[in-house]
Amino acid sequence: MSDIILQLNQIQKSFEGTEVLKGIDLEIERAEFITLLGSSGCGKTTTLRIIAGLETPDSGSVLLEGQDITSLAPNKRNVNTVFQNYALFPHMSVEENVGYGLKIRKVPKAEIARKVSEMLKLVQLEEYGKRRPDQLSGGQRQRIAIARAVVNEPKVLLLDEPLGALDLKLRRQMQLELKRLQKQLGITFIYITHDQEEAINMSDRIAVMNQGVLEQVGTPNEIYYRPRTSYVADFVGNANIIHDGSDTFAIRSENVLINGEIPCVHDAVVLEKSFAGGQLRILFRLSDGQTITASRYGIDADIQVGGSIRIGWKQEHAIKVLDDEK
Amino acid sequence: MMKNRKSNWALLAPMYVFTILFVALPILYMFLLSFLTRAEVWGVDFTFTLDNYKRIGEPLYLNTFVESLKLAFLSTLLVMLIGYPYGYFMARMSAVWKKRMLLLIMIPFWTSALIRLYGWIIVFRTNGVLDKLLMGLHITEEPLKLLYTYPAVVVGMVYSLLPFMILSVYSSAEKLDFTLAEAARDLGASSFKAFWTVSFKLTLPGLLSGVILSFIPSMGLFFIADILGGNKIVLVGSVIQEQLTKGRNQPFAAALSAVLMVLTTLMIRIYRKVTGTSELEGLV
Numbered sequence: 124m125s126d127i128i129l130q131l132n133q134i135q136k137s138f139e140g141t142e143v144l145k146g147i148d149l150e151i152e153r154a155e156f157i158t159l160l161g162s163s164g165c166g167k168t169t170t171l172r173i174i175a176g177l178e179t180p181d182s183g184s185v186l187l188e189g190q191d192i193t194s195l196a197p198n199k200r201n202v203n204t205v206f207q208n209y210a211l212f213p214h215m216s217v218e219e220n221v222g223y224g225l226k227i228r229k230v231p232k233a234e235i236a237r238k239v240s241e242m243l244k245l246v247q248l249e250e251y252g253k254r255r256p257d258q259l260s261g262g263q264r265q266r267i268a269i270a271r272a273v274v275n276e277p278k279v280l281l282l283d284e285p286l287g288a289l290d291l292k293l294r295r296q297m298q299l300e301l302k303r304l305q306k307q308l309g310i311t312f313i314y315i316t317h318d319q320e321e322a323i324n325m326s327d328r329i330a331v332m333n334q335g336v337l338e339q340v341g342t343p344n345e346i347y348y349r350p351r352t353s354y355v356a357d358f359v360g361n362a363n364i365i366h367d368g369s370d371t372f373a374i375r376s377e378n379v380l381i382n383g384e385i386p387c388v389h390d391a392v393v394l395e396k397s398f399a400g401g402q403l404r405i406l407f408r409l410s411d412g413q414t415i416t417a418s419r420y421g422i423d424a425d426i427q428v429g430g431s432i433r434i435g436w437k438q439e440h441a442i443k444v445l446d447d448e449k
Numbered sequence: 450m451m452k453n454r455k456s457n458w459a460l461l462a463p464m465y466v467f468t469i470l471f472v473a474l475p476i477l478y479m480f481l482l483s484f485l486t487r488a489e490v491w492g493v494d495f496t497f498t499l500d501n502y503k504r505i506g507e508p509l510y511l512n513t514f515v516e517s518l519k520l521a522f523l524s525t526l527l528v529m530l531i532g533y534p535y536g537y538f539m540a541r542m543s544a545v546w547k548k549r550m551l552l553l554i555m556i557p558f559w560t561s562a563l564i565r566l567y568g569w570i571i572v573f574r575t576n577g578v579l580d581k582l583l584m585g586l587h588i589t590e591e592p593l594k595l596l597y598t599y600p601a602v603v604v605g606m607v608y609s610l611l612p613f614m615i616l617s618v619y620s621s622a623e624k625l626d627f628t629l630a631e632a633a634r635d636l637g638a639s640s641f642k643a644f645w646t647v648s649f650k651l652t653l654p655g656l657l658s659g660v661i662l663s664f665i666p667s668m669g670l671f672f673i674a675d676i677l678g679g680n681k682i683v684l685v686g687s688v689i690q691e692q693l694t695k696g697r698n699q700p701f702a703a704a705l706s707a708v709l710m711v712l713t714t715l716m717i718r719i720y721r722k723v724t725g726t727s728e729l730e731g732l733v
Contacts, residue, residue: 177631197634198643210632214650214729223646224636275636 127189128153128311129174129279134183136169143169145335146183151279151313156305158314158322161332162358167315168207170332171281174313175204187278198227203272204281208288209264211256217243217267218252224275242270245304262293269304279311286321298324319359323347331355333447354447363415364444371446376404378440379417382425382432391415391434393426407434476710482703493699501704510688514708517685520674521667524606528614528663531607533656536618537648541627551619554612566605566676573601573677597679605673610666614659621655622648650729657726665713685709 127150134147144166151157159167172178174185176197184193192200203224211220218239219226225235243249246266256264265285272280285301286294302325305312316322322329323343330340331354339351350356353364356373363374391407394414398404403419405426417434426432483501486494504510539550557565572578573596583589595601625648633643671686685705692702720726 175635177635196639197631198637198639202635204632204635206628206632208626208628210626210628212629212632212647223633223638227633227637227642227646271636 125150126153127151128155128187129313130186130189131170131174132184132186134170134173134180134185136166136173136178136180143335144173144180147335147337149330149337149340151311154309154311156302156312156314156325156327158316158326158329159332160316160319160322160329160359162317165332166335167332168283171204171283171313171315174279175202175281176200177204201278202281203275203277203279204283205268205272205285207283207285209256209268209285211264211267211271213256215255216252217248217254217256217259220256220267221271221274223271228275238274242274245273245307246270261289262297265289265297266300269301273304273308273310277310279313282312282314284315284317286316294321301325323359329359331359333358338447348442350442350444352445352447356442356444362442364446365413365415365441366446371444372441373444374415374436374441376416376418378436379407379415380435380437381405381417381419381423382434388435389433391432393428393430393432396426396428398422407432409434479703480707482700483707485700487698487700491697498700501701502708504701505704505708510705513683513685513688514712516682517668517709518712520602520606520682520684521664524603524610524667525660525664527603527607528610529656529660532611532614532659532663533618533652535611536615536655536659537622537652539615539619540622540625554615557612562609563672563676566609566673569601569605569608569677570596573604596677597681599678599682602674602678602682605677606667606670609670609673610663613662613666614656617659617662618652618655621652621658625651653724653726653729657721657724660720661717664716668709668713 129149129151131147131149134144135142136144147166147170159170161167169178173180176192176195176199179194184191186192187200187202212223215223221242222235222239225238230238240249240252243252246269248263248266248270251259251263251267256267259267265288268285269282282301286297289297298321301312301314314322314325323346326343328340328342329346331338331346333354339346339355341349346355346359350360350362350373353371353373356362357364360373360375363376363379365372365374390410393405394408395406396403401420403422405417405419405423407415407417409415415434482493484497484499486496486498486500488494505514539547542550570577574580575592575594575596577596579595580589580592583593584591627648629651630643630648633647634640638646668684669686669689671684671690674682674684674687689702689705689709692698692705696702
């Protein structure tokens with residue numbers, strides 16, 4: 124039933140003896156916004172470059188609409204990239220940048236001009252066509268980089284941490300804009316980030332990557348509420364990882380109950396208390412030596428560092444996960 | 450604002466003094482000299498004349514200029530063809546290899562240019578290193594008699610000027626962001642098209658400074674033509690040197706130098722205009 128546009132089969136890649144991708148399998152649906160989420164060095168950029176054709180995998184295959192494109196040159200694939208540092212051509216005007224792909228494919232001049240101005244309107248920079256990239260702000264360059272890729276009507280748009288260089292406020296705004304753009308264009312977006320909030324805000328599905336392996340692929344809800352592994356629980360939900368015998372559980376800090384809240388069955392010592400962003404975070408040490416963090420809104424004056432306390436959690440909030448450490 | 454300006458001036462003053470003293474004044478002196486008359490025995494008479502310039506119009510000297518320009522064009526072209534790829538690919542090598550390649554370019558500078566040119570005599574002379582090699586490999590049957598020929602001079606020129614081209618292309622290509630070429634590929638350009646429209650365009654300023662550093666000296670490197678060309682190839686540089694020393698005609702030497710200078714400046718301006726390099730400077 125599902126309409127798969129891009130398929131990765133057992134992608135493996137090593138650089139100078141270091142295995143960067145250890146067999147990536149991923150199916151991406153048409154018009155989907157999927158995020159590859161992971162910390163730096165997890166292999167997400169390499170995966171993207173393999174899809175773009177800028178790297179060739181050691182083994183495995185890439186299928187675009189069922190067609191094997193594994194060893195096809197980057198200029199022969201209907202896939203475009205928004206690069207991390209934008210990679211705008213400094214010697215060309217904004218218009219020339221956006222029209223570059225069309226000009227290369229020998230689209231008639233009048234059509235290039237029409238499409239470019241349409242695109243600049245879409246990213247709300249129609250006044251800036253004659254400028255050089257170095258005369259634009261970071262956010263504007265970002266939009267031009269997107270326009271330059273999207274104007275070629277790619278089947279898949281790859282975005283490599285496109286908002287990484289922007290400040291927080293602008294990033295939030297661009298997240299919404301990107302999402303709007305993706306809905307409007309109906310293009311498949313493969314988005315790379317190390318920011319779990321960004322991933323949760325924008326994605327239809329998230330693929331969490333760790334050390335060359337896909338840990339879990341699912342909707343933001345699935346990833347957040349039903350993490351499969353301790354890595355996902357920690358990276359996406361900032362959850363506590365608690366070992367109980369041979370089992371491993373993920374418990375999010377807001378679900379850790381303190382004194383008087385039932386059921387509090389564990390003895391703990393308060394190690395640290397910090398207040399930030401309207402949130403109180405308390406670090407405890409359990410009697411078996413494991414540490415756990417609880418969070419609350421407001422200030423709880425009764426909790427003293429060094430004091431003994433009873434804490435606990437509801438059964439349904441302890442999510443059983445696979446332990447990545449083992 | 451005003452204060453800022455003043456302190457800038459103070460900082461820049463030594464540079465201006467230096468430039469005026471050692472560049473502007475000597476050039477002015479040279480132009481002045483070119484309009485004076487040669488004295489009977491030594492030095493110059495302060496009598497204004499245009500004769501020095503008229504004399505350059507004589508076929509003998511005009512021809513020298515044409516020959517010099519031809520050789521300069523040919524040498525610069527060859528230096529470009531060899532030096533550009535060398536500098537460009539060197540910039541893309543790993544840090545270790547960059548160092549090794551740079552060292553290879555620097556080593557010749559540890560020896561005097563004259564001595565290195567005499568080295569070429571050993572290579573080019575009849576039954577010299579090159580002849581022995583080619584005849585040993587049965588590529589040629591007889592000595593090529595290359596020494597004191599035009600090709601020998603060209604080789605000497607290219608050899609002497611190549612490092613300047615390589616280094617200036619390298620410094621430009623080194624700063625080039627190679628993801629730009631990847632972006633071009635991603636947008637549908639073949640690897641050649643990506644290189645031509647992006648990488649090459651952005652390293653043009655480096656190529657330009659290489660061309661300037663090769664073209665200007667190649668008009669004046671008379672000792673190369675003297676050593677490897679015998680006295681068959683006479684360049685403007687040789688004539689100027691001759692007029693200064695043997696001819697003891699300072700005004701005429703100055704006039705020749707002035708024409709040479711104007712000519713090279715003109716060539717460089719045309720080159721900049723044609724390639725559009727001035728717009729690209731400072732972008733990479």
